Amino acid sequence: MDILIKNGIVITMDKERRILKDFSISITDGIIEEIKPEIKGEADFVIDASRKIVMPGFVNTHTHLAMSLFRGVADDLPLMRWLQEEIWPMEKKLEANHVYAGALLGCLEMIKTGTTCFNDMYFYMDEVARSIEESGMRGVISYAMFDFGDESKADDILKEGGKSIKKYNVAGSRIKAVLGPHAPYTCSEKLLVKTAEMAKKHNTLIHIHVAETKEEVETSKKEKGKTPFEYLDNIGFLRDNVLASHSTWVTEKEIKILKKRNVKVAHNPTSNMKIGCGVAPIPEYIENGVLVSLGTDGAASNNSLDMFQEMKICALLHKINKRDASVVPAEKVLEFATINGARALGLDNEIGSVEVGKKADVILVDLDRPNLTPLTNPVSHLVYSARGCDVDTVIIDGKIVMEDRRVRTIDQPQVLNFAMEQARDLYQKTAKEDKLF
Amino acid sequence: MDILIKNGIVITMDKERRILKDFSISITDGIIEEIKPEIKGEADFVIDASRKIVMPGFVNTHTHLAMSLFRGVADDLPLMRWLQEEIWPMEKKLEANHVYAGALLGCLEMIKTGTTCFNDMYFYMDEVARSIEESGMRGVISYAMFDFGDESKADDILKEGGKSIKKYNVAGSRIKAVLGPHAPYTCSEKLLVKTAEMAKKHNTLIHIHVAETKEEVETSKKEKGKTPFEYLDNIGFLRDNVLASHSTWVTEKEIKILKKRNVKVAHNPTSNMKIGCGVAPIPEYIENGVLVSLGTDGAASNNSLDMFQEMKICALLHKINKRDASVVPAEKVLEFATINGARALGLDNEIGSVEVGKKADVILVDLDRPNLTPLTNPVSHLVYSARGCDVDTVIIDGKIVMEDRRVRTIDQPQVLNFAMEQARDLYQKTAKEDKLF
Numbered sequence: 001m002d003i004l005i006k007n008g009i010v011i012t013m014d015k016e017r018r019i020l021k022d023f024s025i026s027i028t029d030g031i032i033e034e035i036k037p038e039i040k041g042e043a044d045f046v047i048d049a050s051r052k053i054v055m056p057g058f059v060n061t062h063t064h065l066a067m068s069l070f071r072g073v074a075d076d077l078p079l080m081r082w083l084q085e086e087i088w089p090m091e092k093k094l095e096a097n098h099v100y101a102g103a104l105l106g107c108l109e110m111i112k113t114g115t116t117c118f119n120d121m122y123f124y125m126d127e128v129a130r131s132i133e134e135s136g137m138r139g140v141i142s143y144a145m146f147d148f149g150d151e152s153k154a155d156d157i158l159k160e161g162g163k164s165i166k167k168y169n170v171a172g173s174r175i176k177a178v179l180g181p182h183a184p185y186t187c188s189e190k191l192l193v194k195t196a197e198m199a200k201k202h203n204t205l206i207h208i209h210v211a212e213t214k215e216e217v218e219t220s221k222k223e224k225g226k227t228p229f230e231y232l233d234n235i236g237f238l239r240d241n242v243l244a245s246h247s248t249w250v251t252e253k254e255i256k257i258l259k260k261r262n263v264k265v266a267h268n269p270t271s272n273m274k275i276g277c278g279v280a281p282i283p284e285y286i287e288n289g290v291l292v293s294l295g296t297d298g299a300a301s302n303n304s305l306d307m308f309q310e311m312k313i314c315a316l317l318h319k320i321n322k323r324d325a326s327v328v329p330a331e332k333v334l335e336f337a338t339i340n341g342a343r344a345l346g347l348d349n350e351i352g353s354v355e356v357g358k359k360a361d362v363i364l365v366d367l368d369r370p371n372l373t374p375l376t377n378p379v380s381h382l383v384y385s386a387r388g389c390d391v392d393t394v395i396i397d398g399k400i401v402m403e404d405r406r407v408r409t410i411d412q413p414q415v416l417n418f419a420m421e422q423a424r425d426l427y428q429k430t431a432k433e434d435k436l437f
Numbered sequence: 438m439d440i441l442i443k444n445g446i447v448i449t450m451d452k453e454r455r456i457l458k459d460f461s462i463s464i465t466d467g468i469i470e471e472i473k474p475e476i477k478g479e480a481d482f483v484i485d486a487s488r489k490i491v492m493p494g495f496v497n498t499h500t501h502l503a504m505s506l507f508r509g510v511a512d513d514l515p516l517m518r519w520l521q522e523e524i525w526p527m528e529k530k531l532e533a534n535h536v537y538a539g540a541l542l543g544c545l546e547m548i549k550t551g552t553t554c555f556n557d558m559y560f561y562m563d564e565v566a567r568s569i570e571e572s573g574m575r576g577v578i579s580y581a582m583f584d585f586g587d588e589s590k591a592d593d594i595l596k597e598g599g600k601s602i603k604k605y606n607v608a609g610s611r612i613k614a615v616l617g618p619h620a621p622y623t624c625s626e627k628l629l630v631k632t633a634e635m636a637k638k639h640n641t642l643i644h645i646h647v648a649e650t651k652e653e654v655e656t657s658k659k660e661k662g663k664t665p666f667e668y669l670d671n672i673g674f675l676r677d678n679v680l681a682s683h684s685t686w687v688t689e690k691e692i693k694i695l696k697k698r699n700v701k702v703a704h705n706p707t708s709n710m711k712i713g714c715g716v717a718p719i720p721e722y723i724e725n726g727v728l729v730s731l732g733t734d735g736a737a738s739n740n741s742l743d744m745f746q747e748m749k750i751c752a753l754l755h756k757i758n759k760r761d762a763s764v765v766p767a768e769k770v771l772e773f774a775t776i777n778g779a780r781a782l783g784l785d786n787e788i789g790s791v792e793v794g795k796k797a798d799v800i801l802v803d804l805d806r807p808n809l810t811p812l813t814n815p816v817s818h819l820v821y822s823a824r825g826c827d828v829d830t831v832i833i834d835g836k837i838v839m840e841d842r843r844v845r846t847i848d849q850p851q852v853l854n855f856a857m858e859q860a861r862d863l864y865q866k867t868a869k870e871d872k873l874f
Contacts, residue, residue, distance in 0.1 A: 108807040276757055373542060377874065
C-alpha cells in the first residue's frame with residue numbers, strides 16, 4: 001500500500017454517517033483500500049492519526065479562484081457598484097498570467113484549509129487547469145459564457161465554452177470541464193438553450209448563477225414575465241445536471257421546480273452576507289429534498305476560501321434568520337461541505353466520503369489545539385470550532401499534497417510572490433495601483 | 438530598551454487612525470516608548486516586522502472563559518433548553534479546579550488568536566485571576582451575582598462580589614476586578630441598586646447582561662411594566678460605568694437612554710446568531726453615538742474565542758440584516774475590537790491602541806499567507822481575511838507572551854491535558870460522561 005493512516009477518528013460521511021474511533025485507512029493507487037481497526041502490511045508512508053480527525057476533503061462548489069487577486073480591493077460596497085466600478089474594469093484587462101497567478105494562489109489557500117475539490121467558473125480556464133495540475137488539486141472548470149442578450153454571439157461563445165470539454169475530460173484526470181453560462185440575465189435564451197443541448201450531448205454539468213439578488217428577480221419578472229427559475233424551466237434548461245449557485249431569492253413554487261427537476265444548489269452564505277444581497281431558503285430546500293452544497297464564491301466577495309469558516313457562517317446565518325438555534329445543525333452543514341458537494345458535481349461515486357473504493361481525497365485535522373479541547377462532539381467541533389489552519393495533512397487522489405502544513409506540490413513563497421507581481425501588473429493596467437498597499 | 442519591533446505596517450488605532458508603513462516601535466518597562474521610521478539603540482529583543490502588521494491586541498469585552506470546558510456539549514439548541522438542560526446542571530457541580538482549567542484553556546486560545554485583554558464574568562474568580570497571572574494576559578474579572586429576586590440574599594451576594602475588588606485592584610496589576618450582577622431578570626432590585634452604589638463608591642465598572650432575548654424583554658414588560666433598560670434607568674442603575682453585553686432587543690427610546698447615560702455595549706454577534714436570539718441594532722448604536730465593543734461570549738455558545746472570526750461575523754451579520762453592504766464597514770469593526778474595547782472597560786488611557794506612552798499590548802500578524810495576498814487594504818484584510826492563527830507574536834504589558842506561535846508563559850500540552858482531565862471530572866459528576874468523545 002502507498003499510505004497507511006493509523007488510529008484516527010474517522011468521520012466517514014458514508015450513508016450511515018458512521019464515525020469510527022481508532023480506525024486505520026490504507027490507500028493504494030489513489031484509492032481507499034481498507035478501513036479497519038487494524039491494517040497489516042507495509043506502507044510507503046505511515047501517518048499517525050491518534051488525536052486527529054480523518055475526513056473527506058471539502059468540496060467547494062462555487063468559486064472564481066483567480067479573483068483571489070482582487071481580495072480586499074473593494075469591500076463594503078453593494079453588488080452592482082462593486083461589479084461595475086471595481087471588478088468588471090479589472091476583469092476587462094485580465095490576461096492569462098493574471099488568472100494563472102490567482103488560480104495558483106487560490107489552490108494554495110484551499111489546500112492549506114482542507115479543500116480538495118472545487119468548482120470554478122471564470123476566464124482563461126487553461127490557466128486554471130494548469131494550476132490544478134501543478135498543485136495536485138481536483139477541480140471542475142467552466143468558461144464563463146456571456147452574450148448579454150446578443151444572440152448573434154451565442155454560437156461563438158458556446159464554441160469557446162465547449163472547447164475545454166473535449167480537451168480535459170479524460171478518464172483518470174483530476175480536471176473535469178463543464179459548461180458555465182454565467183446567469184439567466186447575462187445570457188440570451190439561444191445561448192442557454194444551446195448550452196443545455198450541448199450539456200445533454202456530452203453528458204456534462206452546467207454551472208450557472210441564479211437568483212442572487214432581488215434586483216435580478218425584479219428585472220426578470222419585468223422583462224420576461226417570469227422569475228429566473230420559472231424562466232429557465234420554461235425554456236427546458238433545468239435538469240439534474242444543473243448546479244445553480246446562490247439561489248437566494250426564490251419562491252415556494254420555484255423550490256418545487258428545483259426539486260422536480262433535481263437541480264442542485266451551491267449555497268454561498270458569506271458572499272451573500274457580505275454583499276448584503278439576501279438569505280437563501282436553506283431550511284426550506286432541506287425540507288423539500290433539494291440538494292444543498294456549499295461554496296465560498298470568489299475571494300473578492302468573501303474574502304477567504306476557508307470551508308471551515310464557510311460552514312460556521314452557514315449554520316449561524318440560518319439560525320439567526322429563523323430565530324431558531326436548531327435549524328441547519330452541524331451534521332447537515334458538514335454534509336453540504338463534503339458528500340453533497342460531490343453529489344452536486346456528479347462526483348459522488350468517486351469522492352465526498354471516506355469509503356472503501358473511493359478516491360483518496362482525505363484530510364487530517366489536528367485535535368491538539370486549544371480551540372478543539374475538550375473533545376466533545378467531533379462534528380460540532382469541525383463546524384463551530386475548527387479553522388482551516390487546524391488541518392495538518394491533505395491527501396488528494398492518493399497523493400500527499402500537504403504534510404504538517406507544508407504544501408509539497410507548489411512552493412508557497414514562489415506562489416505568493418508571483419501573485420503579488422501579477423496583481424501589481426493588473427492593477428497598473430487598470431490604473432488602480434493605489435489599491436495596493 | 439527591552440523590545441524593538443522593526444519596519445512593520447503599524448495599524449495604530451490612534452485618534453487619526455494612522456496606518457504607518459515601515460515604522461519601528463520601542464518598548465521599555467512595559468510601555469511603548471517610541472514609534473518612528475527608525476529607532477537607534479540596543480534592545481534585548483529585536484523583532485523583524487517586515488511583511489507583518491503591528492497592531493493593538495484585541496480586547497474581548499464579554500466572555501465566560503471557564504465555559505471553554507463546555508465547548509460543543511450542547512449545540513443547535515435554543516437558549517433556554519441549552520441553559521436549563523445542559524449548562525446550569527453542569528455549573529451547579531462546578532468546582533474551583535474546573536474553572537482554573539477552563540480559564541487557562543481560554544487564555545491559551547486567546548493568546549494564540551491575538552487577544553491581549555478580556556472581560557470575564559463567572560464563578561471562582563480567584564481561579565480566573567490565577568490563570569491571568571500565569572498566562573501573562575490582561576483581564577477584567579467579575580463574580581457573577583444572582584439572587585433570583587430573593588432580596589434577603591442580596592447583601593451576602595454583594596459581599597461575595599465585592600471581595601475581589603479589594604483584593605485585586607492594585608496599581609500596576611494586569612488584573613482588574615469589577616462588579617458583575619448577572620442580568621436584570623436574575624437580580625433583585627435591591628441587589629442592582631446596592632451594586633450601583635458599591636460601584637460608585639469604589640469607582641468601578643459594572644458588567645451585566647441586558648436584553649439578550651425577546652423573551653427577556655417580554656417578561657420584563659409583563660412583570661415590571663418596563664423594558665430592561667427602561668427599568669434599569671428607572672432605578673438609577675445606568676451610568677457611564679455600565680457595560681451591557683448583548684443589548685439585542687432594544688427600542689429607539691432605549692438607544693437614547695444608553696446614549697444619555699453613556700452606557701457601553703459589548704456586542705456578541707456569533708453567540709446571538711448561534712442561539713438564534715436576535716440582531717443587536719449596531720448601525721443604530723453607531724448613528725446615535727453609543728459606544729460598541731466586541732465580545733465572543735463563552736466558548737459554549739460560540740464555540741471559539743477568536744476575535745478575527747468575531748470581527749468578520751459582526752460585519753457580515755449587519756450587512757445582511759440591513760441588506761446593505763456598506764453598513765458596519767471594516768474600519769468600524771476594527772475599532773469595536775480594539776480601542777472601543779479599551780474604552781468600554783475604562784482602560785483606554787492604558788491600552789487599545791499603539792501609541793507612545795501606552796502599555797505595550799501589541800500583536801504581530803504575518804502577511805506571508807495565501808489568505809492575506811495580495812496586500813491591498815490592511816484593515817480589510819484584518820477583518821475579512823485574517824484568522825487567529827495568522828498572529829505570530831503577542832506582547833502583553835511589554836512581555837513577549839507568544840513568539841513564532843509558541844506560547845512562552847504556559848505549556849500548551851499541559852494546559853490541554855489539564856482541561857481534558859477536569860472536563861472529564863466535571864462531566865462525570867454531572868452524569869454527562871457520554872458527552873465526551
